[in-house]
Amino acid sequence: MAIDFTMSTEQKKIQATARDFAENVLAPVIPGADQDPDPLQAHARTKPAYVEAYKRGIAMAMLPAAYGGGGMSCLDFTIAAEEICAVDPGFACTVLCNGLGLMPVSWYGSEEQKKRFIGAATSDPTHEYLGGWTAGEPPGGTGGTANFDSPLAAAGIGLTAVLDGDHYILNGTKKWSSAGGWDARGVNAQTVIVRTNSKVGGTQGLSALIVERGTPGITYTFLDKEAHRTASNALIQFTNARVPVDNLLPGAEGNGDLVINRNFAWSGPVAAIAAVGVARAAYEAALKFAKKNTSGSLTPIIQFQNVGYVLGDVAAKIESARYFAWRASDYLDKHDQHAELVGAMCKINVTETMFDCVYKCMQIVGVNSLSKEYTFNKYLRDAALLPIYDGGNMGMQRRRVHGVLAHESFNPRAAMDDESVYFSKEMESIGTVADLYKSTTALPEATQEAVAA
Known part of the structure; x- marks a missing residue:
């Protein structure tokens, strides 16, 4: 990735392809699927769109080209994912889980397993294959x-x-x-x-x-x-x-355990860009509302400072969040798809910031944001989920960051200098019972027994 954040011609093509799919194939399906009371049927209603995504090379884009996948870089995949997430991060999760389910095979599997499992995923004649x-x-x-x-x-x-x-x-x-x-x-x-x-x-x-x-x-x-x-x-x-x-x-x-941590670190920038996509959709909807509605005043509410300032802040946060997701994805590409620290920091920071942005947009629209006419209810639901799934920010992501930072080998300038940060089992247990248990081994026997009890 160029330091000036300019997308290449090929990346612009990837973005345009994903946007066309999201707006013209996926978007018509989502309102009905999202409102379907049966969770199985809600998922199944997206199957025709998924088949089209498979045919267009989107569904298996992240898998290695050597086994029939798209061979798409993490950065390019993140660029495409934003367009899909702006329409529906749930469907994007279906695609992402092909990676969560099959990337461990590419990392930890034998050559035979890679050919058998990834090869089958990328050559399904029905175009329905799911990982x-x-x-x-x-x-x-x-x-x-x-x-x-x-x-x-x-x-x-x-x-x-x-x-x-x-x-x-x-x-x-x-x-x-x-x-x-x-x-x-x-x-x-x-x-x-x-x-x-x-x-x-x-x-x-x-x-x-x-x-x-x-x-x-x-x-x-x-x-x-x-x-x-x-x-x-x-x-x-x-x-x-x-x-x-x-x-x-x-x-x-x-x-x-390391598979879990690596997988959630790999998906961290994608979860982050999902939050960007949701916040972007909410921001564009709020901006459109503000330019058309007067709320009883003489001019559209966009002319009022409070509205303009809030939306300006939201727009700036979305831009910065996007660049963090790009940076974390680029880091993954440069470090053998290991980003246990950077990926986690990105996921935490972006998903929590974007949730606040969605709520700010709802405040601009006011009570009308509660009406399903404006779809803010969906934006809020999806934005609220992102910080708590995919290795929850409080459950796993912050623990991973804490474990790396506390380790004696950690270089606080590693990310800035684009150095590899290695993650180990001992970093996982920071601040937990296991960590406490380890730290008591040098204590008197009676104290050890008391801690264990």
Whole structure:
């Protein structure tokens, strides 16, 4: 990326292609899908648009070209994603989850797995192929992707994978997975974070398996949610589900926690640009309203200083947020798609700033922003979700940033100087029970026992 932030001719073409798809293919589908009371049907109603996105090279754009994907850089993908997110970030999430589900194969899989799984994703004659990402678990107990904080055995991720000959037997529950598929029978292939070693807890003993559609012993229940109505999110029950050992990603064995962190860092700039897209749509709608409505005065309200100042501030924040997303994406491209620090900082800063921008736009429009006529209700719902999903800002993203900053090896000028920042397991547990547990090993035995209790 040029330092002057000028898009190349090819990037402008990517932007124009994505904008044409978003405005002319996707936009007509979204109002009805967003309002559909059935979450499965809301997702399924976007299938024709998805098929078109697949045909145009959008759906698999982020996957490596060597295996049939678009080979698009993170920066170029982010430029395209903004256009789609300005119309519907839920649909964009469906596309993004092809990356969340299959990029771990490109990072941690064998050559055979890359050809088998990514190759199938990029050569589907029906153009319906979906990848999925399955990491989170229901609240309560010890489950959840963010729960790396207990050193006790079997704490943290609760879905177990027990070796039985040439298969793993999976038992447990996942929640918020993007793997429900078009028919609640599963996506074609999903990356699933499992506990392959139940003798250890926290960040230890986790691995990543590819689970294919049609695997017996798995049921999917679509979740009814307030935002991203068109995206697939499911509760998944695994009951003695048999997955071939050949589906274990070898580079992720014992490192499933690092897969989670890398995946959410990779998707951080995309979540950020999704927030930019939503805020952009809200800003353009508010500006249009302000130029046409007088609210009982003699002139359109855009002529009043308060309205102009607020919208000017919103416009400036959107611009700065876009550039942060571009910068984080560019960093990913330059550092082997590792951005555990920069990606997290980008996601946190942008998604929270853009939520405020959407609300500021609603204040300009006033009580009329509550009317579905102006779609601000959708902007607000989608903007509110972005800071709390995709490795929630409070659940995982800030912990990752904190862990990196607190480490003795951290160079505070690393991002500015475009240096690689390496992320390790010990950084994950900063400020948690596991971190406290480690720090007490030098304490008197009685004190250690008290802490453990």
